Amino acid sequence: MPSVKLAKRIAAPRRSFSFLAMSTTAAIPNVLAERYASPAMRGIWSPAGRVVLERDFWIAVMRAQRDLGLKISPAAIADYERVKGRVNLDRIAARERVTLHDVKARLEEFNALAGHESIHLGLTSRDLTENVEQLQVARALAVVRLKTAAALLRLGRRAKEFRRLMLTGRTHNVPAQPTTLGKRLAMFGEELRLAFGRLDALAAGYPVRGLKGAVGTQLDQLTLLGGDAKKVARLEARVLKHLGFARVFGAVGQVYPRSLDFETVGALHQVGAAAASLATTLRLMAGQGLLTEGFQKGQVGSSAMPHKVNARNCERICGLATVLGGYVTMTASLAGHQWNEGDVSCSVVRRVALPDAFLALDGLLETFLTVLDQMTVFPAVIAAECARNLPFLATTTILMEAVKAGAGRETAHAAIKEHALAAAAAIRAGEEPRLVERLAADARLGLPRARLNAILREADRFVGAAPSQADAFARSVAPLARQVPGSASYRPGKLL
Numbered sequence: 022m023p024s025v026k027l028a029k030r031i032a033a034p035r036r037s038f039s040f041l042a043m044s045t046t047a048a049i050p051n052v053l054a055e056r057y058a059s060p061a062m063r064g065i066w067s068p069a070g071r072v073v074l075e076r077d078f079w080i081a082v083m084r085a086q087r088d089l090g091l092k093i094s095p096a097a098i099a100d101y102e103r104v105k106g107r108v109n110l111d112r113i114a115a116r117e118r119v120t121l122h123d124v125k126a127r128l129e130e131f132n133a134l135a136g137h138e139s140i141h142l143g144l145t146s147r148d149l150t151e152n153v154e155q156l157q158v159a160r161a162l163a164v165v166r167l168k169t170a171a172a173l174l175r176l177g178r179r180a181k182e183f184r185r186l187m188l189t190g191r192t193h194n195v196p197a198q199p200t201t202l203g204k205r206l207a208m209f210g211e212e213l214r215l216a217f218g219r220l221d222a223l224a225a226g227y228p229v230r231g232l233k234g235a236v237g238t239q240l241d242q243l244t245l246l247g248g249d250a251k252k253v254a255r256l257e258a259r260v261l262k263h264l265g266f267a268r269v270f271g272a273v274g275q276v277y278p279r280s281l282d283f284e285t286v287g288a289l290h291q292v293g294a295a296a297a298s299l300a301t302t303l304r305l306m307a308g309q310g311l312l313t314e315g316f317q318k319g320q321v322g323s324s325a326m327p328h329k330v331n332a333r334n335c336e337r338i339c340g341l342a343t344v345l346g347g348y349v350t351m352t353a354s355l356a357g358h359q360w361n362e363g364d365v366s367c368s369v370v371r372r373v374a375l376p377d378a379f380l381a382l383d384g385l386l387e388t389f390l391t392v393l394d395q396m397t398v399f400p401a402v403i404a405a406e407c408a409r410n411l412p413f414l415a416t417t418t419i420l421m422e423a424v425k426a427g428a429g430r431e432t433a434h435a436a437i438k439e440h441a442l443a444a445a446a447a448i449r450a451g452e453e454p455r456l457v458e459r460l461a462a463d464a465r466l467g468l469p470r471a472r473l474n475a476i477l478r479e480a481d482r483f484v485g486a487a488p489s490q491a492d493a494f495a496r497s498v499a500p501l502a503r504q505v506p507g508s509a510s511y512r513p514g515k516l517l
Contacts, residue, residue, distance in 0.1 A: 053377050053380035054380050057383070057384025057387070058384045058387075059164075059384075062161060062379060065164070066161070068110055069110060072108045072127060073105060075127060075153050076101070077263075078264075079149070080102060081260060082142075083098060083142070085256050090246065091142065093139050097137040101135045101139070101140065103135075104131075104134040113127055113130050122146075124149060128140070142245060145234055147235075147275045148232050148234065152260070155227070155229045155264075156264050158285060159227055159229075159265070161379040162223065162227065164383065165220065165289065165383060165386060166217075166220055168383070168386040168513075169213065169217050169220060169386065170504070170505035171390060172213060173214060174498055174509055175393040175394065176209070176393065176498070177210065177494060177496075177497075179396070180203040180206040180491040180494050180495050181491060183202035183203040183398065183491070184201060184204070184491040184492060185203070186202040186203065187199050187404075188200060188202050189410050190205075196410045198414055199411070199415075201488060202398065202403070203487070203491030204488070204490050207491045207495070210498065211494060213292065214494075214497065216288070223285065228266070228269060228277075230269070230270055230276070231260065231273075233274075236363075237274040237275065274359075278359070279356050282355060282356075282375060285352075285378075286374060287349055290345040290346060290348070290349045290378075292386075293345045293382050294345075296389040297342035297385075300332075300335035303335045303392065303396070304339075308332075309406070311398070311402055312396060314333075314395065315334070315397060334388050334391060335392060337388050338385050338389055338392070341382070342385065345385075348374045348377060348378040351370050351373070351374045352378075355367045387513040390512075391516055394512075394513070412457055412477065413444070415483060418476060419437060423437075426466070426468060427467055428467055440463065443459065457473050461473055
């Protein structure tokens with residue numbers, strides 16, 4: 022039982038520190054935005070930037086409505102244009118605390134600044150928010166498309182650079198057969214190329230909701246424009262041109278299908294997964310001393326162990342891919358959960374998942390590009406590992422040569438397995454493996470020592486088609502330099 026004195030001390034109010042007071046005033050940062058994402062991506066999703074996009078949208082609709090016959094004065098349009106850049110988030114937040122409606126708060130603020138009530142005519146909140154959010158998505162897709170193309174071009178160059186650098190290929194993380202570093206990079210590059218194709222198709226065909234009104238019938242615009250359906254169609258076309266979209270949903274309710282958000286975030290996750298697969302392997306290679314992801318002047322690997330050179334950027338890539346997986350789960354829960362013509366249960370999820378998924382992938386790609394640029398390979402260490410493992414790595418080739426010499430395939434397989442396991446046991450016991458000697462002495466194989474030595478000297482044959490596969494990958498991604506302007510010259514920002 023605690024003493025009475027201790028009990029009183031536990032129960033006494035702590036006057037020296039007020040967590041409640043701090044929690045109501047201190048700003049909580051978005052770590053993805055502030056620590057990982059680039060200024061370009063932060064700008065797309067910033068609160069102030071979104072307000073300006075909305076105001077541009079309101080003005081575009083207002084101009085089109087005036088051209089189609091609504092009585093909106095040029096002076097009003099000029100006044101809205103004049104004040105659209107005056108964004109006071111605190112004042113908007115104060116209005117929302119009264120209205121408990123975010124769009125109404127931003128609408129009232131813009132009207133107050135301009136001194137008119139000429140915007141949002143015939144619109145519902147979703148006419149504004151859905152289209153503006155989709156504009157943010159489209160712009161963010163363009164950013165990650167550029168950086169994904171840049172990563173593929175880097176991978177192509179590095180695959181070609183190391184097309185013939187033989188290393189120990191591993192399956193189950195166990196030495197298997199020789200391959201080349203260029204082939205290994207191309208292998209993960211193929212996964213990224215597949216993801217880029219999905220991302221590219223999504224960006225090219227991404228459909229916008231358009232002006233559809235409260236339940237999708239365009240009733241209010243038809244009322245404003247005298248029931249003229251052609252004028253409503255022209256109004257929507259003007260808005261699409263302003264937003265820069267080529268495709269529009271024909272029949273939607275208050276919201277566009279949330280499965281589109283799931284498709285979008287899924288495409289982002291697929292790009293991140295490809296990068297994370299390579300980053301995972303680079304982490305394993307760094308642990309074996311075969312390469313480093315780069316180590317900057319002044320960088321510290323450990324506060325306790327001065328010798329450490331950690332693969333912290335590759336770890337970051339893997340961590341951000343995990344974050345993306347969480348947003349896939351979040352948006353998947355919205356797909357197939359739409360009520361009638363729409364509801365706002367998706368709002369809280371989308372406020373988090375859409376911007377943060379793009380911020381996470383942007384930070385991942387910035388880090389991935391940095392790793393591809395700064396990665397340093399140690400050929401001597403790689404060669405030493407290959408030399409140590411080569412007799413084991415060559416066993417499949419020896420198996421094929423034994424078959425060619427007349428041995429039965431399964432008989433030869435059993436013989437090689439027997440000697441390989443015995444040689445591995447010898448290594449673990451601190452003895453010489455003598456694998457070649459063991460194989461040469463086995464009559465079941467029919468391969469004398471001289472033939473086995475000749476096989477092991479033919480180093481180039483062990484990598485098979487790896488060099489040509491690396492070349493083919495490099496050729497396949499080279500056109501991206503032309504297809505995605507700026508991708509070849511893009512350089513990532515400095516990482517924190």
